Amino acid sequence: MLEIKDLHAEVGGKEILKGINLTINPGEIHAIMGPNGAGKSTLSYVLSGRDGYEVTGGSVTYKGQDLLDMDPDERACSGIFLAFQYPVEIPGVASATFLKTALNAQRKFRGEEELDAMEFLKLVREKSKELDIKDDMLKRAVNVGFSGGEKKRNEVLQMSLLEPDLMLLDETDSGLDIDALKVAADGVNRLRSPERSALVITHYQRLLDYIVPDFVHVLADGKIVKSGDKSLALELEEKGYTDISAA
Amino acid sequence: MKTLSPLAQKYIDRFDSALETLPGAGDRNISTLRKSGLEKFSKLDFPNKRIEEWRFTNLASLTKGPANEDQPSTPALKHDAFKADYEVVFENGVFSKEKSRLEKLPEGVRLTSLAEELGGGAVFSLDEDDNRALIALNTAYMQDGLCLHVSENVEVPGVLAIRFVTNSSEPQNIHIRNRITLDGGAKLTLLEEHEGNGHYFVNPVTMIHLSDGAELKHYKHQNESLAAYHIALTDCEVAANASYKNFTLTHGARLSRNEMKTSILGADALSKLDGAYLLDGNQHCDTTSLTEHKVSQNVSEQVYKGVLAGKSHGVFQGKIHIFPDAQQVSGDQLSKALLLSDEAQVDCKPELEIYADDVKCSHGATSGELDEDALFYLQARGIPTDQAKKMLVAAFLGDVLEEIENDSVRQYFEVLSASWLERV
Numbered sequence: 106m107l108e109i110k111d112l113h114a115e116v117g118g119k120e121i122l123k124g125i126n127l128t129i130n131p132g133e134i135h136a137i138m139g140p141n142g143a144g145k146s147t148l149s150y151v152l153s154g155r156d157g158y159e160v161t162g163g164s165v166t167y168k169g170q171d172l173l174d175m176d177p178d179e180r181a182c183s184g185i186f187l188a189f190q191y192p193v194e195i196p197g198v199a200s201a202t203f204l205k206t207a208l209n210a211q212r213k214f215r216g217e218e219e220l221d222a223m224e225f226l227k228l229v230r231e232k233s234k235e236l237d238i239k240d241d242m243l244k245r246a247v248n249v250g251f252s253g254g255e256k257k258r259n260e261v262l263q264m265s266l267l268e269p270d271l272m273l274l275d276e277t278d279s280g281l282d283i284d285a286l287k288v289a290a291d292g293v294n295r296l297r298s299p300e301r302s303a304l305v306i307t308h309y310q311r312l313l314d315y316i317v318p319d320f321v322h323v324l325a326d327g328k329i330v331k332s333g334d335k336s337l338a339l340e341l342e343e344k345g346y347t348d349i350s351a352a
Numbered sequence: 353m354k355t356l357s358p359l360a361q362k363y364i365d366r367f368d369s370a371l372e373t374l375p376g377a378g379d380r381n382i383s384t385l386r387k388s389g390l391e392k393f394s395k396l397d398f399p400n401k402r403i404e405e406w407r408f409t410n411l412a413s414l415t416k417g418p419a420n421e422d423q424p425s426t427p428a429l430k431h432d433a434f435k436a437d438y439e440v441v442f443e444n445g446v447f448s449k450e451k452s453r454l455e456k457l458p459e460g461v462r463l464t465s466l467a468e469e470l471g472g473g474a475v476f477s478l479d480e481d482d483n484r485a486l487i488a489l490n491t492a493y494m495q496d497g498l499c500l501h502v503s504e505n506v507e508v509p510g511v512l513a514i515r516f517v518t519n520s521s522e523p524q525n526i527h528i529r530n531r532i533t534l535d536g537g538a539k540l541t542l543l544e545e546h547e548g549n550g551h552y553f554v555n556p557v558t559m560i561h562l563s564d565g566a567e568l569k570h571y572k573h574q575n576e577s578l579a580a581y582h583i584a585l586t587d588c589e590v591a592a593n594a595s596y597k598n599f600t601l602t603h604g605a606r607l608s609r610n611e612m613k614t615s616i617l618g619a620d621a622l623s624k625l626d627g628a629y630l631l632d633g634n635q636h637c638d639t640t641s642l643t644e645h646k647v648s649q650n651v652s653e654q655v656y657k658g659v660l661a662g663k664s665h666g667v668f669q670g671k672i673h674i675f676p677d678a679q680q681v682s683g684d685q686l687s688k689a690l691l692l693s694d695e696a697q698v699d700c701k702p703e704l705e706i707y708a709d710d711v712k713c714s715h716g717a718t719s720g721e722l723d724e725d726a727l728f729y730l731q732a733r734g735i736p737t738d739q740a741k742k743m744l745v746a747a748f749l750g751d752v753l754e755e756i757e758n759d760s761v762r763q764y765f766e767v768l769s770a771s772w773l774e775r776v
Binding site: 156180181192195196210 | 751
């Protein structure tokens with residue numbers, strides 16, 4: 106599904122990613138762990154196509170296509186979803202309008218018929234209910250005045266509506282209490298399927314108790330320094346990043 | 353003697369012959385009034401950038417010679433007309449009885465045209481004005497306009513639309529003078545619309561007087577030809593318990609200016625001036641307001657938002673003047689501009705002049721670009737860049753359009769803004 110080869114990237118002239126290699130097959134969940142400043146968020150932004158993150162070397166192939174050649178909206182329409190570490194507040198745009206526009210943009214891209222207001226409402230109510238999100242949130246402006254937990258839950262709601270093939274979760278656990286974390290993880294787990302993959306970026310092992318990965322990678326100083334199964338996460342928790350990176 | 357601008361000289365040169373054809377010709381009082389206007393104008397000339405109030409708006413392209421023929425002369429925006437309950441139509445500045453629909457107007461509303469009034473010898477005690485050249489010129493050359501009087505406690509249901517439609521194959525100058533008077537407790541909702549084709553200069557001057565407890569909602573939609581000059585001056589007097597609520601939507605004209613002077617003359621009076629301007633190409637729009645709080649206990653509010661694309665230029669100058677002893681007054685003012693291109697420009701000059709000590713005033717002015725984070729967030733959900741930008745611009749305009757109390761006018765302005773956005 107996703108093949109990253111020797112990926113180098115700069116932000117503001119500073120090299121952050123220094124040769125990443127990673128292959129994610131359909132149905133797999135990979136976790137990337139690492140200390141602050143290792144390049145975890147940079148990787149998620151490079152994959153989602155944010156401006157200002159310049160790829161200086163290597164390649165990324167997604168479903169056989171050159172991912173780096175695609176615009177952010179094209180990537181999203183092709184099934185890549187980035188759950189933001191800090192979801193953006195957008196005053197003046199109602200959540201419902203935003204969700205409907207996004208969903209229909211993706212459906213249009215795939216040549217599917219757009220949903221009308223009634224169909225959309227039915228779908229969004231169903232998904233909100235699963236995630237314990239109140240209807241009134243849909244009337245409010247996107248993320249405006251939402252608590253940290255509400256924002257993250259809103260990310261998961263968007264994800265369950267858009268049903269991506271590749272989920273990129275950028276520190277989805279940060280700022281969440283344990284209940285909110287469970288709801289978020291639950292939302293992700295519900296989407297797990299043999300065709301759907303995920304890249305879970307996190308600083309702490311905690312999230313991985315709920316979203317159990319198939320592979321764990323340690324990112325330090327712009328490179329993957331160690332890979333293993335879920336036991337690596339526990340080892341990291343115990344020994345800290347310094348030991349692992351040095352090893 | 354100083355040299356006048358070519359256009360000013362032209363006005364002076366053809367004044368004597370114009371006097372014979374303008375309404376009220378042959379009436380000595382009216383001639384005297386016009387002459388005094390011309391005299392004043394000839395001393396002042398058109399305003400230039402050396403005058404503080406005109407620092408950011410240069411009329412040279414208008415006054416220095418023939419209109420720039422390179423400008424597209426298409427109307428700014430095609431749209432479905434607003435369905436008003438009553439309609440007054442002026443074609444090329446002249447009242448059209450055939451096109452107007454006034455039969456449903458309730459009793460207690462007197463609506464005539466200025467030409468009719470002047471022709472009948474009625475001399476208005478037109479408010480003489482302090483050195484405002486464009487009012488003096490208007491007095492000299494006024495040809496027609498709306499004279500509207502609503503009697504005490506008459507509440508006019510629905511919306512009265514006044515449409516100024518200009519279609520000119522030849523460059524022309526149109527001087528409109530409106531006079532709107534609401535007696536105590538009268539209520540009216542007005543939609544003033546300007547649109548046209550071709551090269552022309554239109555100079556509408558509107559005098560509004562609101563007596564105790566009167567309420568005027570005054571909406572203005574300016575959709576002049578993109579080759580036109582639109583320089584409007586609106587003066588409004590607001591007595592105790594009265595309210596004046598103005599919202600101006602501007603997206604037409606090569607160069608436009610809305611100059612508003614509101615005098616608050618009583619307690620519990622309200623002046624609320626809001627607006628949105630949407631500019632593209634090399635359009636220029638200037639909003640200049642002077643709000644005078646002359647007595648205690650009243651309120652003024654202003655919110656203006658601009659969206660500027662291309663090489664357009666926006667100007668906002670707002671002055672709140674609180675007179676001595678005008679205590680317990682509140683005056684708030686906010687101007688926000690969204691720049692969609694690197695070449696667009698906005699100049700803001702908020703001013704507070706306060707001579708009382710128990711007042712609450714605020715002003716704010718911001719200008720900025722689209723929020724990159726928000727834009728990326730929308731794109732990352734699959735929304736194409738263009739559509740994402742439009743969503744953000746619509747969101748920026750949303751809250752100022754919310755200030756429009758009349759539902760049908762608000763919806764109309766929302767649709768107009770959306771169609772403008774589709775075109776940019």
